[in-house]
Amino acid sequence: MLIFAFLTIYFAVYLTECKKQNPSIVIVGAGASGIAAATKLLKNNYTNIKILEAEDRIGGRIKSVKVGDSYVDLGGEFYDGSKDDAVWEMVKDLGILKDRNVDYKIISDGQEIDDENKEKLIAYVISFQDEEECRNLRSIGECFEKTYASLLQRSKSDKETRLLEKSRIWLKNFLSFIGMSTNINDQLLKSYSKQSSSLHWNGHGYKTVLDVMMQKYPDITKQLPIDDKIFLNKRVIHIKGWKNDTIKIKTDDGSRYKADHVIFTTSLGVLKAKHESIFHPPLPANKIAAIKNSGFGSLAKVFVFFEHELDVRGTLHCVWNKQDLKLFNWLKNLVFLIVDERNPKILNGFYGGKGVTLIDTLSDEEVFKGQKYLVSKCLTPKFNVSEPIKILRTSWSTNTNFLGVNSYVSVKGRYNEKLAETLVATGGKPSILFAGEATHPYYYSTVHGAVESGYREAKKIIDFYNTP
Ligand SMILES: Cc1cc2nc3c(=O)[nH]c(=O)nc-3n(C[C@H](O)[C@H](O)[C@H](O)COP(=O)(O)OP(=O)(O)OC[C@H]3O[C@@H](n4cnc5c(N)ncnc54)[C@H](O)[C@@H]3O)c2cc1C
Known part of the structure; x- marks a missing residue:
């Protein structure tokens, strides 16, 4: 006591x-x-x-790197909040956040896919988890398998079925990217968030x-x-x-x-x-x-630089054929490409999903070769884009910090x-x-x-x- x-x-x-x-x-x-x-x-x-x-x-x-007279972000890039948080409070009156161009295109076999299919695919990414058949499922992966099978069943033509089959890996990687999970079988379905902000820092980083x-x-x-x-x-x-x-x-x-x-x-x-x-x-x-x-998951970004401004704006998605991926299999992890609004000579590629960390282990030379191939297969036929001149890439998963x-x-x-x-x-x-x-x-x-x-x-x- x-x-x-x-x-x-x-x-x-x-x-x-x-x-x-x-x-x-x-x-x-x-x-x-x-x-x-x-x-x-x-x-x-x-x-x-x-x-x-x-x-x-x-x-x-947060890693903003100066390119020309503006910054590109190798890490955090978009203000993803709902305007009720500490970052919003700090910057709301500074006039630096800007709406992003939300136009998007899906390219398959070098051609843009039609609006009906494009909207169907994107609507799926946004709301697949609301489907009744996912009600008692635990992971995003389980819900994906069920809802993707239903999507295929609802297909109205052979052409649509072929597109859906080709899109399978891209859709999986997209869901994985949104959740940052790298493996959708490990991510809790209830944590999937549809929210995606389109505000960016307008070159300030x-x-x-x-x-x-x-x-x-x-x-x-x-x-x-x-x-x-x-x-x-x-x-x-x-x-x-x-x-x-x-x-x-x-x-x-x-x-x-x-x-x-x-x-x-x-x-x-x-x-x-x-x-x-x-x-x-x-x-x-x-x-x-x-x-x-x-x-704890990962993603990779590759910034591709061109001599000239690209004559395309917004977001681009590339849907691959199996044979397209023979040379650079890791391109299957490409989720989307965004043309930098402040510097349209730069294309920012976002990679996610299972196996994405492999990209961080590749040499700069290999990644550059892959980017030239990507541009030639997905962009050049439709947009007449010239060969890239250099790249800037991330390696978050291999950095010990x-x-x-x-x-x-x-x-x-x-x-x-x-x-x-x-x-x-x-x-x-x-x-x-x-x-x-x-x-x-x-x-x-x-x-x-x-x-x-x-x-x-x-x-x-x-x-x-x-x-x-
Ligand atoms: C590619 C990418 C894209 C992203 N996109 C977005 C986005 O668009 N919008 C968004 O809101 N968020 C985004 N994020 C997430 C956001 O950037 C992070 O959630 C946030 O910056 C994390 O900040 P933090 O302070 O928690 O951790 P960190 O930024 O990781 O800070 C921790 C620090 O600790 C240091 N450190 C590690 N080990 C040690 C040690 N042993 N001793 C001393 N120091 C150590 C690290 O070097 C680091 O500087 C993205 C992140 C990445 C990487």
Whole structure:
């Protein structure tokens, strides 16, 4: 009994003492969630912060690259929100978001398919999961198999049947791409979202959101004192003693840091692969289960550059014949192509679905050859497009700092809130806080979800010190 009383007094004194200081906070990762957390802390006068970032740049899965006088996005590209979130609040009055051209064409055998079939295929992608026959099914894959079979049965002609048969892989990859799942048999059907935004950053790049958070845009003179708190090329390899007062952090270059709180923001892919080696003591069993059971998928983008502007706008879909894919089988993962609105000399290809990560392992030369073939087969016959001159491509799944693109809800269940749960030290202090897109209860897999998660975790620390 005496020991219990002593411990209670000890922890009360400890917390009061601790709350008197400007606590030290280490943020692991300078992506959208890490920058959001840091800026919220700074605005609330928590200045003793360090952001440790493994890459040689900030932004994480936001990667805007300057091409000519505008930016292309190798990572997050479209504002996918519903205008009720933190990103929208930040940029709504800046006049930089622009509606995207939503025209689309489906090309098969070098020719555009007719409007009736085109609309049927796209309507299927949008609403296949509403079909009665999917009511008791768990995965997108199961629902696809049933509804695709019905679609074939309803076909009105041999020509339509041939088109539907050819479209099978493309449709599967499309569904996979929308859900980011890479494997539609693993994605929970109920999590499939029809919502797709058509707002883009009009050549400013999604990085603008980072600049707005850091108050570098629109008026650089108002910027927050954040640059000297960001440490690049610092990959965190150990986080020790999270149950204790002081947490010890080590990076791969041998640097060591101490902190009262750590906000951990890496991708779910990184957590899956590295949580055992990073956290000492290990994470609690229910956190590990949440990490294992949550889905993390991938996609690839290839930007194709031309000498001249393309005489085509909007989105293009290419539906392949089997023999078209003999040379470059990975082209089957192409979901769509978008002509860059600010720079119509660039065609942005989006690849998804099963096997998409193979593209990340190919050489630049192989991918370039594949793009020349793609253009010659799908675009040139209809649009008279010349040969591409170069490419720019992504490799998110092979980069050890990401190991994929985005989280999704797997058939094993929804674990976003469990992923977000804070690890508390023995004395009651929030010790390791988890932010990042995968921790958002409903805006997971988006930039606005990541930003809100960073604000949420910073607020937990602020509230802790504001509570008497
Ligand atoms: C190709 C692609 C297209 C996308 N399209 C869209 C879109 O159109 N719209 C949309 O809203 N979202 C999109 N997204 C998703 C969106 O970009 C992400 O959800 C969001 O940027 C994730 O932010 P985050 O802070 O959670 O994680 P991250 O951006 O991954 O930030 C985590 C940071 O941690 C760093 N890190 C990793 N390991 C360590 C370590 N051990 N030590 C230190 N640092 C480490 C990483 O380098 C990274 O900078 C897309 C993503 C990709 C990749």
